[in-house]
Amino acid sequence: MDFSHYSDETVTLAVDLVNTLEVFGDSESLERPGDVERFLDEHAPGWPRGRRSLTHADLHEVKAIRSRLRSIFSAVDAAQAAEHLNALLDDVAATPRVSTHGGRPHLHVEPAVAGVAGWLGAVTAMGLSVALIEGGMERMGICESSTCDDVFVDTSRNRSRRHCSDTCTTRENVAAHRRRRRSL
16 A cells, blocks of 8 residues: 555655744744745645635644644654544544545545644644554654754664754764864
8 A cells, every 4th residue: 555645745744844843942933824824835835725814823723733743753652652643633533535636546634623733733643643654653753963853754774863964963973073082
């Protein structure tokens, strides 16, 4: 079975959404409803826009989804991550649907809960569910850099990723090198 629709784009969407809040830097990327619209236009061009502009209530709900997604990455084990995922899928009333757009039948998960937060909750929770099932909890991580807490999904062959980006890996390697040189 091919669920790649929910294990590539939506996993990236989930990771990027969680990382819109930098806890160490106290930097918030989603301050206004327009910030959410821009984020979705950049990260999910096919999101179901609806007929209205997003409101401050939508912004608040999206931030709540973001917080719930972060809890999946910080879960102590797969069972706890599954609890968080199942609760989120329940809360947005995610329903599987077979779709044939694009010529080939494939699975979509649609929320019964209206709005952008319901949609984000359904698609990102489904993507992370597939990632958890196919890759295991050890594939989901929080950057081990001393100055970063971004989340990531490890797609390396040997499951060795410890940082969210090459930038954090390099920064930590340089810091370790400097500590070793000082101790000589």
